[in-house]
Amino acid sequence: MKTYSTGPRRERFHPIPCPLCGSGRCARRFEGSGYRFVTCLDCGLVYQNPQPLPSGLPGRYGQSYFEYERRNEGNFFHLMELGLRDIGFTSLAEGLPRLRRALDVGCATGMLLASLRAGGWEVQGVDLCRQSARHALVERGVPVFVGTLEQARFPEASFHLVHFSHLIEHLPDPAGFLREVHRILRPEGYAVVTTPNIDGLQARLFRGRWRSAIADHLCLFSKRTLRRLLAGSGFRVLKTQTWGGLAAGTAPGWLKRPADLLAKRLGFGDVVLMLVHK
Numbered sequence: 001m002k003t004y005s006t007g008p009r010r011e012r013f014h015p016i017p018c019p020l021c022g023s024g025r026c027a028r029r030f031e032g033s034g035y036r037f038v039t040c041l042d043c044g045l046v047y048q049n050p051q052p053l054p055s056g057l058p059g060r061y062g063q064s065y066f067e068y069e070r071r072n073e074g075n076f077f078h079l080m081e082l083g084l085r086d087i088g089f090t091s092l093a094e095g096l097p098r099l100r101r102a103l104d105v106g107c108a109t110g111m112l113l114a115s116l117r118a119g120g121w122e123v124q125g126v127d128l129c130r131q132s133a134r135h136a137l138v139e140r141g142v143p144v145f146v147g148t149l150e151q152a153r154f155p156e157a158s159f160h161l162v163h164f165s166h167l168i169e170h171l172p173d174p175a176g177f178l179r180e181v182h183r184i185l186r187p188e189g190y191a192v193v194t195t196p197n198i199d200g201l202q203a204r205l206f207r208g209r210w211r212s213a214i215a216d217h218l219c220l221f222s223k224r225t226l227r228r229l230l231a232g233s234g235f236r237v238l239k240t241q242t243w244g245g246l247a248a249g250t251a252p253g254w255l256k257r258p259a260d261l262l263a264k265r266l267g268f269g270d271v272v273l274m275l276v277h278k
Protein backbone atom coordinates (compact mmCIF):
# COMPACT_ATOMS: atom_id res chain seq x y z
CA MET A 1 0.00 0.00 0.00
CA LYS A 2 1.26 3.44 -0.91
CA THR A 3 1.49 5.84 2.02
CA TYR A 4 -1.12 8.60 1.75
CA SER A 5 0.35 12.02 1.07
CA THR A 6 -1.22 15.24 -0.10
CA GLY A 7 2.04 16.27 -1.75
CA PRO A 8 3.32 19.85 -1.87
CA ARG A 9 0.77 22.41 -0.64
CA ARG A 10 0.61 26.15 -0.39
CA GLU A 11 0.85 26.46 3.36
CA ARG A 12 2.52 28.85 5.75
CA PHE A 13 5.50 27.43 7.62
CA HIS A 14 7.29 28.44 10.81
CA PRO A 15 10.49 27.28 12.54
CA ILE A 16 9.94 25.26 15.72
CA PRO A 17 12.01 23.85 18.59
CA CYS A 18 12.18 20.08 19.02
CA PRO A 19 8.66 18.77 19.86
CA LEU A 20 10.18 16.23 22.27
CA CYS A 21 12.80 18.08 24.31
CA GLY A 22 12.40 21.73 23.29
CA SER A 23 15.96 22.10 22.02
CA GLY A 24 16.73 24.47 19.19
CA ARG A 25 19.83 22.55 18.11
CA CYS A 26 19.26 20.41 15.05
CA ALA A 27 20.97 19.14 11.91
CA ARG A 28 19.49 18.54 8.49
CA ARG A 29 18.47 14.90 7.93
CA PHE A 30 16.79 14.81 4.50
CA GLU A 31 14.36 16.87 2.50
CA GLY A 32 11.81 16.62 -0.28
CA SER A 33 9.68 18.97 -2.33
CA GLY A 34 8.58 21.69 0.06
CA TYR A 35 9.63 20.05 3.34
CA ARG A 36 12.76 19.31 5.36
CA PHE A 37 13.44 16.82 8.15
CA VAL A 38 16.03 17.52 10.82
CA THR A 39 17.49 15.53 13.71
CA CYS A 40 17.48 17.05 17.18
CA LEU A 41 21.09 17.11 18.38
CA ASP A 42 20.00 16.71 22.02
CA CYS A 43 17.37 13.95 22.03
CA GLY A 44 17.60 12.45 18.52
CA LEU A 45 14.00 13.06 17.40
CA VAL A 46 13.57 13.42 13.63
CA TYR A 47 11.00 16.08 12.78
CA GLN A 48 10.01 18.58 10.12
CA ASN A 49 11.52 22.02 10.57
CA PRO A 50 10.11 24.42 9.57
CA GLN A 51 6.59 23.02 9.98
CA PRO A 52 3.27 24.08 8.48
CA LEU A 53 1.07 26.16 10.76
CA PRO A 54 -1.40 23.89 12.63
CA SER A 55 -4.36 25.86 11.28
CA GLY A 56 -3.67 24.55 7.77
CA LEU A 57 -3.45 20.85 8.65
CA PRO A 58 -7.18 19.92 8.69
CA GLY A 59 -7.43 20.90 5.01
CA ARG A 60 -5.25 17.91 4.12
CA TYR A 61 -7.94 15.42 5.10
CA GLY A 62 -10.86 15.77 2.73
CA GLN A 63 -12.38 13.75 -0.10
CA SER A 64 -9.10 12.37 -1.47
CA TYR A 65 -8.12 11.16 2.01
CA PHE A 66 -11.51 9.49 2.43
CA GLU A 67 -11.18 7.74 -0.93
CA TYR A 68 -7.71 6.48 0.04
CA GLU A 69 -8.94 5.18 3.39
CA ARG A 70 -12.03 3.58 1.87
CA ARG A 71 -9.96 1.86 -0.82
CA ASN A 72 -7.48 0.44 1.69
CA GLU A 73 -9.63 -0.09 4.78
CA GLY A 74 -9.52 -3.88 4.59
CA ASN A 75 -5.73 -3.96 4.48
CA PHE A 76 -5.42 -1.39 7.27
CA PHE A 77 -7.87 -3.30 9.47
CA HIS A 78 -6.00 -6.55 8.89
CA LEU A 79 -2.70 -4.95 9.94
CA MET A 80 -4.30 -3.45 13.05
CA GLU A 81 -5.75 -6.85 13.96
CA LEU A 82 -2.34 -8.49 13.59
CA GLY A 83 -0.73 -5.82 15.75
CA LEU A 84 -3.34 -6.18 18.49
CA ARG A 85 -2.94 -9.94 18.40
CA ASP A 86 0.83 -9.60 18.82
CA ILE A 87 0.40 -7.65 22.05
CA GLY A 88 -2.17 -10.07 23.49
CA PHE A 89 -5.14 -7.73 23.14
CA THR A 90 -7.75 -10.44 23.77
CA SER A 91 -6.29 -11.29 27.16
CA LEU A 92 -6.00 -7.59 28.00
CA ALA A 93 -9.69 -7.01 27.19
CA GLU A 94 -10.76 -9.96 29.32
CA GLY A 95 -9.18 -8.27 32.32
CA LEU A 96 -11.29 -5.12 31.91
CA PRO A 97 -14.84 -4.53 33.21
CA ARG A 98 -17.71 -5.99 31.21
CA LEU A 99 -18.91 -2.47 30.37
CA ARG A 100 -15.76 -1.12 28.74
CA ARG A 101 -15.28 1.88 26.48
CA ALA A 102 -12.82 2.28 23.58
CA LEU A 103 -11.79 5.34 21.62
CA ASP A 104 -10.07 5.20 18.23
CA VAL A 105 -8.42 8.49 17.27
CA GLY A 106 -7.89 8.81 13.54
CA CYS A 107 -10.49 6.09 13.10
CA ALA A 108 -11.06 6.73 9.36
CA THR A 109 -14.02 4.66 8.13
CA GLY A 110 -14.62 3.00 11.50
CA MET A 111 -13.78 -0.60 10.64
CA LEU A 112 -11.82 -1.24 13.85
CA LEU A 113 -14.53 0.40 15.93
CA ALA A 114 -17.19 -1.86 14.42
CA SER A 115 -15.06 -4.89 15.26
CA LEU A 116 -14.56 -3.75 18.85
CA ARG A 117 -18.28 -3.12 19.24
CA ALA A 118 -18.98 -6.66 18.02
CA GLY A 119 -16.63 -7.82 20.80
CA GLY A 120 -18.66 -6.09 23.49
CA TRP A 121 -17.06 -2.65 23.63
CA GLU A 122 -18.86 0.68 23.73
CA VAL A 123 -17.04 2.66 21.04
CA GLN A 124 -16.30 6.21 19.95
CA GLY A 125 -14.18 7.58 17.12
CA VAL A 126 -12.41 10.85 16.31
CA ASP A 127 -11.28 11.90 12.83
CA LEU A 128 -10.61 15.14 10.98
CA CYS A 129 -12.23 13.88 7.79
CA ARG A 130 -15.96 14.64 7.64
CA GLN A 131 -16.52 12.17 4.80
CA SER A 132 -14.90 9.34 6.74
CA ALA A 133 -16.91 10.14 9.85
CA ARG A 134 -20.17 10.12 7.89
CA HIS A 135 -19.25 6.78 6.28
CA ALA A 136 -18.49 5.27 9.70
CA LEU A 137 -21.86 6.40 11.07
CA VAL A 138 -24.04 5.58 8.05
CA GLU A 139 -22.42 2.30 6.99
CA ARG A 140 -21.31 0.95 10.38
CA GLY A 141 -23.37 2.80 12.95
CA VAL A 142 -20.37 3.98 14.96
CA PRO A 143 -20.22 7.57 16.28
CA VAL A 144 -17.27 9.72 15.18
CA PHE A 145 -16.45 13.24 16.37
CA VAL A 146 -15.17 15.40 13.49
CA GLY A 147 -12.15 17.37 14.63
CA THR A 148 -9.14 16.86 16.88
CA LEU A 149 -9.05 14.91 20.14
CA GLU A 150 -8.59 18.14 22.08
CA GLN A 151 -11.64 19.69 20.40
CA ALA A 152 -13.79 16.68 21.36
CA ARG A 153 -13.44 17.58 25.08
CA PHE A 154 -14.31 14.15 26.40
CA PRO A 155 -14.82 14.00 30.17
CA GLU A 156 -11.89 12.95 32.32
CA ALA A 157 -11.43 9.18 32.75
CA SER A 158 -13.90 8.35 29.96
CA PHE A 159 -12.22 5.35 28.31
CA HIS A 160 -10.60 2.07 29.20
CA LEU A 161 -8.70 2.00 25.89
CA VAL A 162 -7.45 4.67 23.49
CA HIS A 163 -6.13 3.42 20.16
CA PHE A 164 -4.35 5.52 17.53
CA SER A 165 -2.64 3.99 14.53
CA HIS A 166 -0.50 6.02 12.12
CA LEU A 167 -1.67 9.25 13.69
CA ILE A 168 0.94 10.62 16.08
CA GLU A 169 3.45 11.28 13.27
CA HIS A 170 0.93 13.73 11.74
CA LEU A 171 0.57 15.89 14.86
CA PRO A 172 2.28 19.26 15.44
CA ASP A 173 2.12 18.76 19.24
CA PRO A 174 2.43 15.03 19.99
CA ALA A 175 3.20 15.68 23.67
CA GLY A 176 0.02 17.74 24.09
CA PHE A 177 -1.97 15.01 22.37
CA LEU A 178 -0.62 12.35 24.75
CA ARG A 179 -1.43 14.50 27.76
CA GLU A 180 -5.03 14.59 26.56
CA VAL A 181 -5.02 10.82 26.03
CA HIS A 182 -3.76 10.42 29.60
CA ARG A 183 -6.50 12.71 30.92
CA ILE A 184 -9.39 10.87 29.26
CA LEU A 185 -8.13 7.37 30.12
CA ARG A 186 -9.53 5.72 33.21
CA PRO A 187 -7.10 4.79 36.00
CA GLU A 188 -5.18 1.69 34.91
CA GLY A 189 -6.37 2.29 31.32
CA TYR A 190 -4.41 1.33 28.20
CA ALA A 191 -3.33 3.08 25.02
CA VAL A 192 -2.08 1.49 21.81
CA VAL A 193 0.10 3.60 19.51
CA THR A 194 1.40 2.58 16.07
CA THR A 195 3.74 4.73 13.98
CA PRO A 196 6.53 4.43 11.38
CA ASN A 197 9.93 3.48 12.82
CA ILE A 198 12.76 5.80 11.75
CA ASP A 199 15.28 3.24 13.03
CA GLY A 200 13.80 0.41 11.00
CA LEU A 201 15.54 -1.37 8.14
CA GLN A 202 13.61 0.43 5.42
CA ALA A 203 14.30 3.88 6.83
CA ARG A 204 18.01 3.08 7.07
CA LEU A 205 18.15 1.72 3.51
CA PHE A 206 16.09 4.36 1.72
CA ARG A 207 16.65 7.46 3.90
CA GLY A 208 14.99 10.40 2.11
CA ARG A 209 13.27 7.97 -0.28
CA TRP A 210 11.70 6.04 2.60
CA ARG A 211 7.94 5.79 2.10
CA SER A 212 7.25 7.48 5.45
CA ALA A 213 9.52 10.48 4.79
CA ILE A 214 6.66 12.55 3.38
CA ALA A 215 5.28 16.05 3.82
CA ASP A 216 2.29 14.85 5.85
CA HIS A 217 4.48 13.34 8.59
CA LEU A 218 5.69 15.99 11.03
CA CYS A 219 7.63 13.70 13.41
CA LEU A 220 9.37 10.40 12.71
CA PHE A 221 9.93 8.39 15.87
CA SER A 222 12.38 5.68 16.83
CA LYS A 223 11.57 3.25 19.62
CA ARG A 224 13.78 5.32 21.92
CA THR A 225 12.23 8.72 21.16
CA LEU A 226 8.70 7.31 21.30
CA ARG A 227 9.36 5.73 24.69
CA ARG A 228 10.73 9.03 25.98
CA LEU A 229 7.67 10.90 24.74
CA LEU A 230 5.29 8.39 26.30
CA ALA A 231 7.15 8.33 29.62
CA GLY A 232 7.10 12.13 29.75
CA SER A 233 3.33 12.03 29.32
CA GLY A 234 2.79 9.69 32.27
CA PHE A 235 2.68 6.30 30.51
CA ARG A 236 4.49 3.06 31.23
CA VAL A 237 5.40 0.98 28.18
CA LEU A 238 4.26 -2.63 28.61
CA LYS A 239 4.99 -4.14 25.20
CA THR A 240 6.80 -3.11 22.02
CA GLN A 241 6.46 -4.80 18.63
CA THR A 242 7.82 -3.92 15.20
CA TRP A 243 7.10 -5.48 11.81
CA GLY A 244 7.81 -4.96 8.12
CA GLY A 245 11.30 -5.73 6.79
CA LEU A 246 11.13 -4.77 3.12
CA ALA A 247 8.23 -3.12 1.32
CA ALA A 248 6.44 -5.05 -1.42
CA GLY A 249 8.08 -4.39 -4.77
CA THR A 250 11.49 -3.50 -3.32
CA ALA A 251 12.81 -7.08 -3.15
CA PRO A 252 11.99 -10.54 -4.56
CA GLY A 253 9.89 -12.86 -2.41
CA TRP A 254 12.77 -15.13 -1.47
CA LEU A 255 14.48 -12.11 0.14
CA LYS A 256 11.44 -10.25 1.46
CA ARG A 257 10.03 -13.14 3.50
CA PRO A 258 13.15 -13.75 5.66
CA ALA A 259 13.75 -9.98 5.94
CA ASP A 260 10.22 -9.49 7.28
CA LEU A 261 10.66 -12.35 9.76
CA LEU A 262 13.99 -11.06 11.03
CA ALA A 263 12.74 -7.48 11.28
CA LYS A 264 9.89 -8.59 13.53
CA ARG A 265 12.02 -10.92 15.62
CA LEU A 266 14.95 -8.52 16.08
CA GLY A 267 12.94 -5.29 16.41
CA PHE A 268 13.98 -3.31 13.34
CA GLY A 269 10.66 -3.38 11.48
CA ASP A 270 9.29 -0.51 9.43
CA VAL A 271 6.46 0.12 11.90
CA VAL A 272 6.48 0.14 15.71
CA LEU A 273 3.53 -0.54 18.03
CA MET A 274 3.58 0.12 21.75
CA LEU A 275 1.06 -0.92 24.39
CA VAL A 276 1.17 1.50 27.30
CA HIS A 277 -0.47 1.74 30.70
CA LYS A 278 -1.67 4.79 32.57
